[in-house]
Amino acid sequence: MSEFNGLGMGLGNLSRLSKAKTRSISAENFDGAKGKGGMATEGTGAEPGRDLGKGWKISPSIMIEANKSYTIAEIEGPGVIQHIWMTCFPAHWRTLIIRMYWDGEENPSVEVPFGDFFCNGWNERCNVNSLPIAVNPAGGMNSYWEMPFRKSAKITVENISEDEFPLYYQVDYSLTEIPSDVAYFHAQWRRSNPLDYKDVHTIVDGIKGHGHYVGTYMAWQVNNNGWWGEGEIKFYMDGDEEFPTICGTGTEDYFGGAWNFEQPKGEYGTFSTAYLGMPQVIKPDGLYHANQRFGMYRWHIMDPIRFEEDLRVTIQALGWRSGRRYLPLQDDIASVAYWYQAEPHQPFPKLASKDDLEII
Incomplete structure (x- = not known):
């Protein structure tokens, strides 16, 4: 069995061992580096964490400025994104655009407003209980779509509104070989x-x-x-x-x-x-x-x-x-x-x- 088959694990092969390397990108570890999470000394949590210091939720989110784009994940492959969690205020679900690029391509393979991507197209919260998309109280957006790449992966968000707001996110992925037919x-x-x-x-x-x-x-x-x-x-x-x-x-x-x-x-x-x-x-x-x-x-x-x-x-x-x-x-x-x-x-x-x- 290839390493890749041990990644998008159904219950049938959940017990199989794999050499894949599990990593995660968030505002607490911007590049997903091993052993480098929770080291921030500044961020959106710096004020409430001022008495506790490094390691105590100093950077749980990023501020998205008006009319700006941000690269929230950039990964060198081969590998596969297995889970994405995000949340921001519903008022911005149509004006925050998610784009994804595989293997250095110029044109995005994914280009969708934030809310619509997570089956919430009306800027009003709606819980979704499905296999690839789960939306939970109160606006926790989850994607389990399997997203393989061979050379690189990049995820950006563009705020086309006039407002500044916080974005919380986590991108969970594995580094592993990808079969030719994927x-x-x-x-x-x-x-x-x-x-x-x-x-x-x-x-x-x-x-x-x-x-x-x-x-x-x-x-x-x-x-x-x-x-x-x-x-x-x-x-x-x-x-x-x-x-x-x-x-x-x-x-x-x-x-x-x-x-x-x-x-x-x-x-x-x-x-x-x-x-x-x-x-x-x-x-x-x-x-x-x-x-x-x-x-x-x-x-x-x-x-x-x-x-x-x-x-x-x-x-x-x-x-x-x-x-x-x-x-x-x-x-x-x-x-x-x-x-x-x-x-x-x-x-x-x-x-x-x-x-x-x-x-x-």
Whole structure:
């Protein structure tokens, strides 16, 4: 068994010994060096720790200044990131952009707003209890996506807001050899606001190469009355043009629910499971919340969508109109696509502007 198989440990091989070296990067050990954690003499905890000194939580976080980028992790490989924990104030979840780069690449393989990456796309806290993403009270964001690299890994965050705020983070990884058939982690954010009439929301396109699609998160605002989830998701792969190879049967079906997510009668039933869920329903409040908003995820961990040449993923927004006819909707839809592929990857479209990212 390769060393790598002892890293993303399921319970079936948890007892197997490995020569992998476990390391961790945080504000208490900026480069993850062995035996160098907790040595800070200055930092965001210096004032409360002034009577205790070095080793007593002197640097638990960093201050993120307005309109600046920070490299929070830079690792020389080969290795694999196994867990990321972060937290910051919800007001900044759309204006803090996470980017990840593998093996010195110029274009990021991951470019997603902070909250959306962790299945919290509305700047309002929502607990998530799934296998690769766990969000816990009160805003502890955890990723268990396996992120291998052969030469190097770099994680940056960019604050595009006018505010300064603290960021707490920890990146747990192992240094080990990576087999030749292991692919690289990717994630991309897109938004249609509003979706054009009779158009479809594109979750991702322009993927070229060999890989497999492993997940979807959607932050969906409904701009009409009535049910909104009749639309089908479609996976166009390996040369598909007008029609896809995989076509779903409805939005709530794709996310693992049925019959309008209606349980109990007259209400949306939230749920969060290992592989799929709708953990967030934000209702109109009669004052500032004018539209219903939903957060949903679907992880293709047990059923990855495999492609050899290319991939495009779209979803329809459909409701009902008179005469029991479908109504194409013009909703506010944001999504994150998660996938693995061999490098190099195609450069992503330019990320939306600050105004186009804004939750209104």
